[in-house]
Amino acid sequence: MKIIISPQNTYIKYLVQLKDKSRERKKSGLFLIEGHREISLAIKGGYKIKTILFFPDLFSIDQLNDLTSQPIDLIEISKEVYQKLAYRDTTEGILALAHTKSNHLIDLKLANKNPLILVAEAPEKPGNIGALLRTADAANLDAVIIANPKTDLYNPNIVRSSVGCLFTNEIATGTTIEIIEFLKANHINIYCAALRASVNYLTQDFNKPTAIVVGTEATGLSNEWLENSTQNIIIPMQGEIDSMNVSVAAGVLIFEAKRQRDFK
Known part of the structure; x- marks a missing residue:
């Protein structure tokens, strides 16, 4: 040795x-x-x-x-x-x-015919990506897709902040347009967390194939997502601010979808 x-x-x-x-x-x-x-x-x-x-x-x-x-x-x-x-x-x-593994969108295989997917557009902070992966693992999501990634997935900060959940999730990356085309081709509803033209997330039915899409806290989602959304959704805020940490927001939305699916 x-x-x-x-x-x-x-x-x-x-x-x-x-x-x-x-x-x-x-x-x-x-x-x-x-x-x-x-x-x-x-x-x-x-x-x-x-x-x-x-x-x-x-x-x-x-x-x-x-x-x-x-x-x-x-x-x-x-x-x-x-x-x-x-x-x-x-x-x-x-x-x-x-x-490393190939994380190209073309290689993503969805085993579940009724998938629940998290999409994050252009997350900038490795810590937020790690937190999103931990949430995805906790909810046993079918896939996590990163649109327009700002860093490679094997950044040590992502490995660390995900506590190894980087290795337990099905993960893919691609451009926003590629991912929208992938979701539509697979007949997956697109629910975008956004302030514009949005309804309360609790009014929606997430029992069908679903992608929950979140953007950055600073700029939100790009217009491509908002124009191709099945429905824009919002978490009502009761304080002075109009947004929360992206991983927290994703957790709220994901576990409402899980609640509906587990107890329907």
Whole structure:
């Protein structure tokens, strides 16, 4: 088993580039995963793990054997190397180098004939994307689709904030026009969270194939969505502001749809 103790090691510098730069992740098709739970979920989600790096004072060989039976390259690293690579202040002393998956919309397969889908247009903050993925996982949605993404899905902030739910959801990306065409081709109703020409979300029937579409808090959804919406919907506000965090709004709408479907 290989041992690396210097943060200046060429391979470690390469991994730092993967962690910090979207361009490097896209070029290589590789990304870093940090944490035991996250790596376990990636394995469960069918991601191919190339290498595991571990700091033995925090993560033992026995724990590695329990993690997976796959033949994976193992590298023991020093505390200094671990601190160079780790994204979080507190974690379990284990990282993995994994292959990315294709997230093209054309590859998305909907197993459910009556799907419930979340679409997020141009989310800017990785933390919000992670929160949306956690909500989607909690509701067991059929898919999450990101329109006009501002960052790659394997940004370490998304992996971290999703707590590994990046690996448990069916995820696709595409342009707004591509996604609208996909939804229409699959006869999926489009419900857009918007202020304009909207009705109370509680008045709508989400029992048929449904996509709930949310935009950014700053600018909302583009006109393409509003012009192609089955119905624009709104969550009535009782305070001084007219919007809430996108992940909170999505959660409210998604779980109303789930309530209708679970108790109809």
